[in-house]
Structure formats: C-alpha cells, structure tokens
Amino acid sequence: MARREIPEINAGSMADIAFLLLIFWLVTTTIDSDEGVKRQLPPPVPPDMEQQEVKDGDVYNVRTNFRDELLVEKEVMSIGELKDGAKDFLVATGTGLLHPERPNVTLSDENLKYPERQWVRKSELLALEQSFLAAGQNKRAEKVREKLTAIELFGGDYRELPGSALISLQTDRNTSYDLYLQVQNELEAAVNELRDELALAKFNETYASLEERYNRTKQESLLDKIKAIRLVYPQRISEAEPRDASQGYY
Amino acid sequence: MGKFKKNSKRESGAISTASLPDIVFMLLFFFMVATVLRTEEEMVKVVRPEASEIYKIEKKHLIRYINIGPPQDKRYGTEPVIQLNDQFADVALIRDWVENERLTLAEAEQTKMWVSMKVDQDTKMGVVTDVKQELRKASALKVLYSANSRERTN
Numbered sequence: 001m002a003r004r005e006i007p008e009i010n011a012g013s014m015a016d017i018a019f020l021l022l023i024f025w026l027v028t029t030t031i032d033s034d035e036g037v038k039r040q041l042p043p044p045v046p047p048d049m050e051q052q053e054v055k056d057g058d059v060y061n062v063r064t065n066f067r068d069e070l071l072v073e074k075e076v077m078s079i080g081e082l083k084d085g086a087k088d089f090l091v092a093t094g095t096g097l098l099h100p101e102r103p104n105v106t107l108s109d110e111n112l113k114y115p116e117r118q119w120v121r122k123s124e125l126l127a128l129e130q131s132f133l134a135a136g137q138n139k140r141a142e143k144v145r146e147k148l149t150a151i152e153l154f155g156g157d158y159r160e161l162p163g164s165a166l167i168s169l170q171t172d173r174n175t176s177y178d179l180y181l182q183v184q185n186e187l188e189a190a191v192n193e194l195r196d197e198l199a200l201a202k203f204n205e206t207y208a209s210l211e212e213r214y215n216r217t218k219q220e221s222l223l224d225k226i227k228a229i230r231l232v233y234p235q236r237i238s239e240a241e242p243r244d245a246s247q248g249y250y
Numbered sequence: 251m252g253k254f255k256k257n258s259k260r261e262s263g264a265i266s267t268a269s270l271p272d273i274v275f276m277l278l279f280f281f282m283v284a285t286v287l288r289t290e291e292e293m294v295k296v297v298r299p300e301a302s303e304i305y306k307i308e309k310k311h312l313i314r315y316i317n318i319g320p321p322q323d324k325r326y327g328t329e330p331v332i333q334l335n336d337q338f339a340d341v342a343l344i345r346d347w348v349e350n351e352r353l354t355l356a357e358a359e360q361t362k363m364w365v366s367m368k369v370d371q372d373t374k375m376g377v378v379t380d381v382k383q384e385l386r387k388a389s390a391l392k393v394l395y396s397a398n399s400r401e402r403t404n
Binding site: 011012014015017018019021022025026029034035036037038039040041042043044064080083171172173174175176177178180181182184185188189192193 | 267268270271274275277278281282285298299301302303304305306307310313366367369370371372373374375376378379382385386387389390391392393394395396397399402403
C-alpha cells in the first residue's frame with residue numbers, strides 16, 4: 001500500500017483563537033490596584049485624658065459641612081484655595097532663612113492666625129544635649145541630636161513650628177467622602193510641596209526623590225536629610241473627635 | 251540600448267504568520283502574570299475618588315480590605331453598607347474582624363497590617379467615621395484611603 005501523505009494543517013486560525021483568549025482575559029479580569037492616600041489614625045483617647053490648651057493662632061481649623069462646603073479659619077473657602085492657605089499657615093514666620101522664594105508672613109496683632117516659629121539654635125541645643133545625657137534621658141538626647149544634624153545640613157540655625165501648631169480637620173457626618181478625601185489630599189499636598197521646595201533649595205533634589213532613593217538604597221545620609229526636612233515641615237494633620245452636628249457645635 | 255525587463259514572474263513570498271500565535275500567546279501569558287487578581291468578590295459598588303498624594307503599598311499580603319458603598323444587588327437597598335471579606339457586616343463586627351485578620355498574618359508582621367478602605371465617593375462621612383472609630387479601638391491604625399491617582403492641581 002502506498003503511504004498516504006499527511007496534509008499540513010492550516011495554522012492560520014491559531015492566531016485568531018489566541019486573540020480570542022487574550023480578549024476574553026482582558027475583559028473578565030478586574031485589575032486591583034492598591035494605592036491611595038495614606039493615613040495614620042490616632043490611638044484611642046483614654047477617658048481620663050486632660051484637654052490641652054492650645055493658642056488660637058496655632059491651630060488651622062478646617063471644617064466641612066453637610067452641603068460639602070469648607071469653612072477654613074472661620075471663612076468660607078473653595079477646595080482649590082485650601083492648599084495655598086495651608087501652605088501659608090505652615091510657612092508663617094521665619095522660614096525665609098531657608099526659603100528665600102517664599103515671602104514671610106508678618107505677624108501683627110490682627111493677624112494672629114499664624115503660629116510663630118521658634119529659633120532652634122546650635123549653642124542652646126549643645127547645652128541641652130549635655131543635660132539630657134547627664135540625666136540619662138537618652139531618647140530626648142537623641143531628638144536633640146537630630147536637630148543638630150539638621151542645622152549642620154542646612155548650614156545654619158532654623159526656626160521650627162511650635163509643638164502645638166497643627167491643622168485640625170472636623171468633618172460633619174453628612175459630608176461626602178469625596179470632599180473629605182480631597183481635603184486630606186490638599187493638606188498633604190501642601191506639606192509635600194513645601195518639603196519639595198525646601199529640599200530643592202538645600203539639597204538640589206525633591207523630597208519625593210529623596211524618599212524614593214532612601215527606600216531603594218537605605219543610605220543613612222539620605223535619612224538624615226529626610227529627617228531634617230520633616231523637622232522644618234512636620235505633617236501634623238489632626239482629626240477632631242467626631243461630634244454630631246445635631247448637638248450643635250456650629 | 252538596455253531594456254527594462256518587467257520580471258512579473260518574481261513574486262514576493264507571503265509573510266509567514268506561523269509565529270503570530272506564539273506572539274499572542276506570549277502577550278496572553280504576560281497579562282495573566284502581570285495582573286493582580288481580585289481575591290474577593292465585590293458586593294458593593296465603589297467609585298473611587300481621585301487624589302494626587304498617592305502611596306502605593308509594596309507588600310500586598312499585609313493589606314486587608316473594607317469596602318463601603320451601595321450594594322450591587324438592588325434588593326439590599328441603596329444605602330451604603332460595609333463589606334468585610336465576602337459578606338455584609340455591621341460596624342460592631344469590625345473589631346472582631348480586625349483581630350481575626352491579624353491572626354492570619356505572621357506574628358512578626360501583625361503590627362504592620364494595613365487596612366485599605368475602598369469607599370464610594372458619594373458615601374456620607376457618618377458611616378466612614380464610625381468605621382474609623384472602630385479601627386482605632388482595635389488598634390488598626392494604618393489606613394489607606396483607596397483612590398485613583400491624578401495630577402496635583404495648582
């Protein structure tokens with residue numbers, strides 16, 4: 001019997017089948033992305049904690065209401081203005097030393113809504129460090145040393161925000177989540193932009209790229225720079241304990 | 251004088267498409283490997299808000315999800331509900347849930363747990379605030395508000 005020749009199978013449609021599979025896959029899978037705005041919630045408040053007194057000018061009050069309107073420092077504001085407002089608050093007095101391109105806000109009596117930055121001086125810090133070390137308070141001495149490193153990196157004394165200066169956010173229960181997130185986002189953007197500006201002026205590199213490089217290489221010198229910038233522009237966004245609007249806090 | 255010959259006989263051979271399936275299969279495998287599959291079914295409709303200050307969590311196994319939004323199935327109403335794992339839940343259940351989820355992580359990583367809140371942008375803050383208060387009580391303090399990235403506004 002003569003051998004029959006096997007005909008070649010046409011593979012032209014194979015590509016079509018593969019494309020069908022590919023398209024089916026693309027349509028049916030939902031890509032899950034894990035990105036968003038990062039927040040650290042405050043630990044629960046112990047019931048016996050004392051209320052701390054803060055100076056009126058040291059808190060930047062942001063409130064949102066049920067109509068998705070913003071009340072910032074007792075004035076109505078649009079979300080687009082919030083970032084610049086928060087930046088003014090954070091820069092306030094005396095970062096001009098580090099930050100020549102940002103004009104200083106001058107403090108006058110009627111302009112009390114800005115916290116006054118305080119000098120951090122090398123001579124004082126050195127004495128403070130010695131006294132902490134003598135008293136065996138190593139953690140506090142470590143904090144002082146961080147500030148000394150910052151002064152070295154900046155090449156001079158700087159001014160820091162008072163400990164009580166913070167941005168306070170109070171949200172009504174009927175505010176939309178979208179507005180809430182936009183407010184959080186703008187406040188964080190304000191801090192990040194200031195940090196970027198300062199890092200560019202001092203280290204020729206944005207703060208974001210410093211952080212990114214540190215995460216990659218874990219270099220100590222980069223961490224020192226990051227810490228120095230955080231000392232000048234700390235991220236202090238506090239959310240007020242929730243209150244019910246029907247209890248009438250407006 | 252030279253003549254221009256029209257070599258009409260010479261045909262360019264058809265381009266072989268034999269490798270095309272291989273290429274497409276490679277694409278298919280690339281997508282299959284590169285996409286992160288959603289592990290649980292979404293029972294609520296979530297339209298994520300947009301934000302510019304985006305943080306991306308590298309260690310995905312540390313993330314646990316809370317979804318808040320109107321139910322996909324209209325029979326459950328249109329009010330926003332909370333979804334934990336594969337079921338609707340009440341705010342009061344969150345603390346137990348956090349404890350249980352924490353136990354699924356290795357001991358050394360239990361303090362590093364992230365809670366990703368996927369909240370529909372039209373949800374009112376009331377329910378979100380309640381959830382946040384419960385998370386604080388359960389000491390799950392690292393929270394990610396899930397959002398799509400956009401450019402910074404000027």
